[in-house]
Amino acid sequence: MRIRTTAWRRLALTLATVALSAAAVVQTTGPAAAAERVSVPDGMDAGIAVYDRATGRFTYRAQAAKQFRSASVVKLLIALDVTWNQAGPPSAEDRALLDLMLRSSDDAAASTFWDRKGEGAIVERMAARLGLRNTTPPPADYGWGSAGVSAEDIVRVYRYVLETAPASVRDLVMGNLSQATRCGTDGFDQSFGIRSAFTGPTAVKQGWVLFGGAPRNPCVTAASARAAKSLTQEEIDYSSGALHTTGTVGSGHRVIVVVLSTHRPGTSFAQAGYALTNVVRQLPVPGARLAPPLPRPEPGTWFGTWDSEVGVHATPSLSSVQVNTVPSSQEVRVACQVQGELVEQYGLSNDWWTYLPELGGYMPNLYFEWADNQLPADVVPLCA
Template structure:
């Protein structure tokens, strides 16, 4: 029995084939789309490596610290206004005033005023007498008795004149001066009085600074420690001058009323140290003018000098009193 072409048997699927121009066109378009997508994806460049994203190296942040600088003579910048204030004070003080400051760590020095003029040393020479006696005991040339040690302590603590006179005679009086000049560096030290006494000596601020430096640099460590402790623990009669440089300062002051230029004038001087390790040495000497002089004026002037050099307020809080 013949069957029509469009009839299929149960359970069979009829296979159809795309025929004609429409089927061909659709197939071509699909091929183009797929090909185009593949082509577009191939043209996207890969991401660059991370390092290539940094075009320029980073730069450091600008510094906010001021550039380092020094004043003339090798002193750090903070000293410049202090030196200016000290020089102004010296310039407006009537009479003859000289100042020397030494940095023992660097050797730098600052001077102001009449540093080349010799002025009466007064009791500052008692420091030289003390150093001489201690050195003599160390070398064995002359033992230091308990009484002698007591005189040294009295000279430094209350500036005892009687103790100084005994020490002066005990160690040969003017025979010590050669050692003061040649060993302690007091090249300008001069016996300017007719009586040949310890109170008749003149020197420059540089001579006193050299003496203080010798005591700190060249005496036996035990003697150095004793001197430093004694100069830090002076009686209130010496609480002026280098004392005003601040805590930890040590001082030996001198003061006297003497004839000068045909009239009597007050003369004051101070020598000492301050700073860590006694780094700074200062010496100042002041011969005041006739009619414009007093212990109070001189002591306050030297105290203010020490205060401005070490950035303390002025007028310095001192109360000089005569002995």
């Protein structure tokens, strides 16, 4: 029997086994916030920077120079490159794409500009123009979402937009971020983090990658499937789910808040969003008012899936009655797992099955976004 052997899945398993064993506590830098402490939950890694434009000082920094996979946050750099030194306003077609890319995080719009403007050269140009120290283009043959960015560099990007960029560029970028839609065009709810932590004026550019569709998503029930690719770089975690919240809080875009995060493989979108929002709620953000706390995600262990219309069977066998279906890339709650009939597809094979209580049956483990045949035994027990 052969497990999935793509390099990224092997890397995911390695990272999962060395994940933090206790909650990490990160501390502020600088006397302005020396007494502040922010607790980052077990299984989450974060790079954080909070900059108060009214005082010209950081109120909080933790792993602020560490590189994270950019996901859609790199769309800020794409937008700035498109508008750099333009003699006039963007064409009507380009303006529509920029609005959709910034406001609703549209991937197709980003890819249009990425291909037109030289792909990774966009990141290299903007890093040089803005003096970004920890921002790098993606590895060869990888898309815009695999660029490397740091929290401090994203603060520099926002400072450029707010303090140096032409008024037309500032109005385009911040105007769209101030009107960020609840739902991204890929069907993900992008109201986590800054938008959920604070009341009052906010402007946000969020990012997410390697999560299945969120259960009971208020936007759309399923997101498009993603193709995994192998990687050779080790400096940036490309196998864990990445969830980022970046933007401004307060009147006049007073405070820039950037939290970049990764979450151990198997963390659901809802769980990651809850953890990230609670980290943001702890940050020292001058003048901000906290929104009511978010309700905890529904109890249970959630895992992302891949492929579309995956059958759920009465017993761990393809020959048993199909009792339900898992839509494309949906997250599902799991109860227990057991070995059953060997399932072979796409050159993969796996004889482990997992019981899905909401769907009343068993799904082959082959279709989980996980690095091994069996889901982690310390999280998902064997069926009795």
